[in-house]
Amino acid sequence: MAQTGSSFPEQLFFLRDRDGLSLHVGPPNDVAPHKSSSGKIPCLSAQFSRDGSMLAAVSASGVLLVETNSGREIQKLDVPGVLAVSISPKGTYLQTYHRASAAKGGEPQEKNLNLWDISTGAPVFQLFQKVFQKSSWPSVQFSEDEAVACRLVTNEVHFYDGKAFSRGIVDKLRLQGIASTRLSFSPGSHIAAYVPEAKGAPASVRVFQTSAVGQGQPVARRSFFRSSTVQFHWNKGSSGVLIVAQSDVDKTNKSYYGESSLHFLASDGSYDGAVPLSKEGPIHDVQWAPSGNAFVVVHGFMPAKAILFDSKCKPLFDFGSASRNFARWSPKGRFLLLAGFGNLPGDLEFWDAKALDRLCSTRAECTVSCEWSPNGRYVMTATTAPRLNVDNGIKMFKYDGTLVYEKKFELLYQAEWRPVPDEVYPDLPASPRSSKKMDAAAAASSVADQYAGRGTSASKPVAAQAAGQKPAAYRPPHLAGRSSAAFNVLMSGSDDKPHRIGALGQAVTPPGAHEMSKSALKNKKRREKEKQKASERASGVGTAAAGDMPPAKAASDSTAVNAMADEFSAMSTSPAVPDASAPDSSGEDVQKRIRAIQKKLRQIEELKNKAAEAGGLASLAEAQRVKVASEGSLIKEIENLQAQLR
Numbered sequence: 001m002a003q004t005g006s007s008f009p010e011q012l013f014f015l016r017d018r019d020g021l022s023l024h025v026g027p028p029n030d031v032a033p034h035k036s037s038s039g040k041i042p043c044l045s046a047q048f049s050r051d052g053s054m055l056a057a058v059s060a061s062g063v064l065l066v067e068t069n070s071g072r073e074i075q076k077l078d079v080p081g082v083l084a085v086s087i088s089p090k091g092t093y094l095q096t097y098h099r100a101s102a103a104k105g106g107e108p109q110e111k112n113l114n115l116w117d118i119s120t121g122a123p124v125f126q127l128f129q130k131v132f133q134k135s136s137w138p139s140v141q142f143s144e145d146e147a148v149a150c151r152l153v154t155n156e157v158h159f160y161d162g163k164a165f166s167r168g169i170v171d172k173l174r175l176q177g178i179a180s181t182r183l184s185f186s187p188g189s190h191i192a193a194y195v196p197e198a199k200g201a202p203a204s205v206r207v208f209q210t211s212a213v214g215q216g217q218p219v220a221r222r223s224f225f226r227s228s229t230v231q232f233h234w235n236k237g238s239s240g241v242l243i244v245a246q247s248d249v250d251k252t253n254k255s256y257y258g259e260s261s262l263h264f265l266a267s268d269g270s271y272d273g274a275v276p277l278s279k280e281g282p283i284h285d286v287q288w289a290p291s292g293n294a295f296v297v298v299h300g301f302m303p304a305k306a307i308l309f310d311s312k313c314k315p316l317f318d319f320g321s322a323s324r325n326f327a328r329w330s331p332k333g334r335f336l337l338l339a340g341f342g343n344l345p346g347d348l349e350f351w352d353a354k355a356l357d358r359l360c361s362t363r364a365e366c367t368v369s370c371e372w373s374p375n376g377r378y379v380m381t382a383t384t385a386p387r388l389n390v391d392n393g394i395k396m397f398k399y400d401g402t403l404v405y406e407k408k409f410e411l412l413y414q415a416e417w418r419p420v421p422d423e424v425y426p427d428l429p430a431s432p433r434s435s436k437k438m439d440a441a442a443a444a445s446s447v448a449d450q451y452a453g454r455g456t457s458a459s460k461p462v463a464a465q466a467a468g469q470k471p472a473a474y475r476p477p478h479l480a481g482r483s484s485a486a487f488n489v490l491m492s493g494s495d496d497k498p499h500r501i502g503a504l505g506q507a508v509t510p511p512g513a514h515e516m517s518k519s520a521l522k523n524k525k526r527r528e529k530e531k532q533k534a535s536e537r538a539s540g541v542g543t544a545a546a547g548d549m550p551p552a553k554a555a556s557d558s559t560a561v562n563a564m565a566d567e568f569s570a571m572s573t574s575p576a577v578p579d580a581s582a583p584d585s586s587g588e589d590v591q592k593r594i595r596a597i598q599k600k601l602r603q604i605e606e607l608k609n610k611a612a613e614a615g616g617l618a619s620l621a622e623a624q625r626v627k628v629a630s631e632g633s634l635i636k637e638i639e640n641l642q643a644q645l646r
Contacts, residue, residue, distance in 0.1 A: 008425060010034075011373050012068065013380065014046060014055070015394070016414035021046050021057055023068070026417070027378050027396060031405050036071030045414065049087040052374075052418040054118075056094060058082050063096060065118060068418060075121050079114070086138035087118075088162075089185075090146050094118050095138050100128060113139055115165065125165045135229075136180060143188020148210050150191065152181050157191065159213060173213040175206070182232035183210070184241070190219070190267045192241050194230045202621065203227045205243050207267055220269040223618045226259060236292030240266045240311060242275070244283050255282060255301075262286065262297060264313050274622060275313050279305045284325035289353070290333040290422075298327050298338070306338050307501075308356075317356050320498040323347060330376035332427040335359075335399050337379060341367045348379070350399050352430055358498065359430060360401035366391055373417050375425040378404065382415035399430065523640065590641050597638045604631050 011026040012034055020040030025032050041064065043057035054074055057064045063082055065074040079096055086095040093115050100112035115125035129139060140151050142162055149162040155178060159171040177195045184190045190207050197203045202225050206218035227245035234241050243263040250259040260283040262275040279300030288295045294316070298306045306319035306327065324340040324347070336351040346365040351358050364370070364381040366388055372379055382394045392412040396405040607628050611617045617625055 008375070009420065011375060011378075012052070012418040013373075014048075014414070014416055014418070015409075015412065016043065016046055017409055018411050018413075021055075021414075023055075023071075026373060026380075027398075027404050031396075031407075036069060038071060041066070045085075046416075047085055047087065048416065048418050049091045050089050050419060051091065052420050054087070054091060056085050056087060058085055063094065065094065075116075075118055077116060077121060083132060084134070084137050088142050088146055089144050092118060092146060093124065093142075095140055097129065097132055097137070097139065100130075115140060125160075141181075141183040143183060144186040145188070148183065148188035150181070150183055150210075152178065157181055157193065157213070159210065171214050173208060174216060180230060180232075182234065182241070184234045184238035184267070186236050187238055189238050190234075190241075192232050192234070192243070192265070194232075194243075196228060197225065202619070203230075203245070205230065205241075205263070205265060207241065207265055207269075220265045220267060220272055221618065222263055222265055222272040224261065224263060224274075225621050226261070228258075231286075233286050233288060233295075235288045235295070235311065236290065238267055239292065240264060242286055242288070242295065244286055257282065262299070271312065273313070275309065276315065277305070278307060278315075278318070279321075285327045287327045287329055289329050290331060296327045296329075296336065296338075298324055302344075304340075315501045317500055318498060319349075319351070321496050322349070324349070326370065328370065328372060328379075329353065330372045330399075331374060331422070331425070332376050334376055334427055334429065335372075337370070337372070339364075339367070339370060341370065348381075348397065348401075350401060354429070356498075356500070359399060362397060362401040362403070364395050364397070369415065371417055374420040376427075380415060380417060382412065384413055384415065385411050386413075590644055594638055594641050597634050597641075600627075600634055601631065601638075604628055604634075 010029060012023055013026050014021050014023050016022075020042040022040045023034040023037050025034050041057050043059050043064070045058045047056045048068070049055070053068055055066050055068050057066070061080055062076060062078045063085055064076050066072065067074055075094075077094070077096070079098060081098040082096050083099065084097045087093070088095070096114050096116065098112050100110040103109045109128045111126040111128050113127050113129040114123050116122065117124050125140070136152070140149055140160075142149050146162040149160040149165075151158050151160075155174065155176050157173040157175070157178070158169045159173070161167045161170050173191070173193070175193055175195065177198055178193050179196050181191060181193045184192075189210060191210055191213065192205055192207050195204050195206075202223040204221060204223045207220040208216075208218050222243070224245060226247045228248050229246050231244040231246070232241055233244070241264070243265065244260060245263060246258060246260045248258045250257075262277065262283050263273070264275055265272045275297065277297065277299050281299060281301035281304070284298040284304055286295060286297050293311045294308060295311075296306060296308050296319075298304050300321075302323055303321040304324050305321055306324060307315050308317040308319070309315055319338060322338070322340065323344045324338050325344060326337075326339040326341055328337045328339075330336070330353075333353055336353040338349040338351065340347050346363050346367050347361060348364060348370075349358060349361045366383045367381040368384045368387045370379060370381045377399055379397045379399070380394055381397070383392050385392060389411065391408075392410065393406065393408040394412070394415050395403060398404055604627060607620060607624050611620050611628070614620075617628065620628070
C-alpha cells in the first residue's frame with residue numbers, strides 16, 4: 001500500500017482487547033503497530049483528547065495520561081474505581097467520576113466528581129455527585145475555547161470561569177423542573193434547557209444566552225407534548241439546535257418503543273418549529289454537517305427515509321428508503337455515510353455530499369461502532385464486546401467501497417481513530433475510479449437497493465442472477481407485466497429513488513406552509529380539467545382525459561413509471577376528479593360541507609380563546625396550533641362554497 005505524503009501526519013488508531021491497549025498506524029500506510037508502542041497498556045477504557053495529542057487510559061488503580069506520538073507519560077492519577085473520564089476541549093483539564101464510599105460517623109461525604117489540572121495533576125474543582133448517567137456525561141460541560149463551563153444541579157445550572165475555577169460559581173440559571181441541558185460548543189454563546197411535562201403543562205425547551213443567564217429570559221422557546229427525554233444537537237456556529245424528543249409510550253400504538261419527534265430552535269429566536277419529515281416513525285439518527293449549514297435525518301419505519309435539510313429546515317434532497325438507522329459525515333463534509341446496524345444487515349452507502357451522488361455500497365455485518373478516519377477517506381467498522389462476544393474484529397473501507405484492511409479478534413472491546421485538528425488534512429474530492437472498481441461496486445451492490453427497487457446499473461443483483469432466479473414477490477394482477485420500479489411505486493406510495501425534493505412530484509411542506517384541504521384540491525382539479533377540455537374543444541382536438549390511457553401502454557418503461565406514479569398518487573392522496581360533463585354536485589352536499597367548516601371555525605375560536613388565557617399559542621399542543629393556522633384556508637374555502645350556491 002502506498003505511503004502517505006510527507007506533509008501529512010500518519011493516521012493512528014487504538015485497539016483495546018483483553019490484553020490491553022495498543023496504538024497502530026492506519027491507511028493509506030500499511031497497518032502496523034506505531035513506533036511509540038512498547039507493549040500494550042493494561043486498561044478498562046481509553047479516550048483521546050480532542051486534538052489527538054494525548055490519550056487517557058483508565059485502569060482499576062487510576063488514570064494514565066500519555067503523549068500519543070512519543071508514548072511519554074504525561075500524568076498518572078491514583079484514583080481507584082474511576083467509571084468515566086473526559087478531557088476538556090483544549091486539553092487543560094481531566095474530568096473523572098468514581099463511586100463515593102459511604103460516609104462514616106460525622107465525616108464529610110467523599111467528593112467523587114473531580115476536575116484535574118493535567119499539567120500539575122492537582123484537583124481544581126471537586127464535589128459530591130450522587131447519581132451518574134452516561135447520557136449526561138461529562139457533568140461539567142465546556143465550550144470549545146474553555147471560556148465557559150457549566151454544570152446542572154437541581155432546578156439550576158451553575159456557570160464557572162473555565163480558566164479560573166477558583167472563582168467558584170460566577171452565574172446561575174434558575175429554572176424550575178429542569179431535567180437536562182446542553183451548552184453550545186463552537187462558540188459557547190448559548191445554552192439549551194429542557195423541562196419535562198408536569199401537571200398537564202407541555203414540555204418545553206428554552207435557549208438562553210450564556211452572557212445573560214442571570215436575567216432568566218430565554219431568547220427562544222418551544223413547547224410540545226409527548227416527551228420524557230430529549231437529545232440536543234447544536235450546529236457549528238451555535239446558530240441553531242435540533243431537539244430529538246422521545247416518549248416512552250406511543251399513544252398511537254404504532255411502536256412498542258415509544259415515539260419520537262424532531263424540533264428546531266434558532267438561537268436568535270427567529271424560528272422554532274417541528275422539522276417537516278416525510279414518513280411516520282421513529283427518529284433513528286440526526287447529524288449536522290461539519291460546516292453547520294445543513295443536517296441529515298434518518299427517520300421512519302423500515303425501510304427508513306434519509307432527508308437532507310438546510311439550516312432553515314428546508315428539505316433539499318431525499319436519499320430514498322433503505323434498511324438504515326445511522327448517518328455520519330466525513331470530517332470535512334465531503335462524503336456522507338448512511339448505514340444500517342444493530343438488528344439490520346449492515347449495509348453501508350457512501351455518498352458524495354457535494355454532488356449528491358451515490359458513490360457505492362457495501363456491507364459490514366454485526367457492526368457495533370463505525371467512524372470516519374481524520375482525513376475523511378476511510379471508514380473503520382468494529383464488532384466489539386460486550387455487545388457481541390463472537391466474530392469480533394475491525395474492517396476498514398475506502399470511500400469507494402474497497403475493503404483495505406480486516407482483522408479478527410477473539411475479544412475486542414474498543415477501536416477508535418485518533419482525532420486531529422481540522423486544518424491538518426485538506427478537503428479533497430473523490431478520485432476518478434477505474435472501470436474495474438466500478439464493476440466491483442456493481443457486483444457488491446447493497447441489498448437495500450434491491451429492496452427499494454432502484455433501477456441504476458450499479459445496483460443490479462449480479463450475484464442473484466448468477467446463482468439462479470429467486471422466487472418472485474407477490475404482485476397484484478393489475479400490475480402483471482409492469483416494471484419492478486412501477487411495482488415499488490404502488491407498494492411505497494411514491495417513486496422511492498433518491499432525488500432532489502420535488503423532482504418526482506413529491507413535495508415536502510416547508511415550515512409554516514399548509515396543505516390545501518381535500519375540498520379545495522377537488523375544486524382546483526375540476527377547474528383545471530374544465531379549462532383543459534374547453535381548450536381542446538376550441539382547437540378541435542379530441543384527446544382523452546388525463547389518466548385514461550393505462551401506463552402499461554406507454555411508449556417506454558420510464559414513461560410508464562411516471563404515468564403510474566401519477567395514477568397511484570391520485571388514488572392514494574386525492575379524491576376522484578369529476579368529469580366536467582357531469583352535472584354539478586347537489587346544493588345539499590355543498591351546504592353539508594359548509595356546516596362542517598363552520599363547526600371547525602367554532603373549534604378554532606375556542607382554541608384561540610384558550611391560548612389567550614394561557615399566555616399564547618405556545619401553550620397549545622402542536623396539532624392544535626396546526627388547526628388554528630388553518631383558519632385562513634377554511635374561511636377561503638367556505639367563501640368559495642357559498643359562491644357556488646348563489
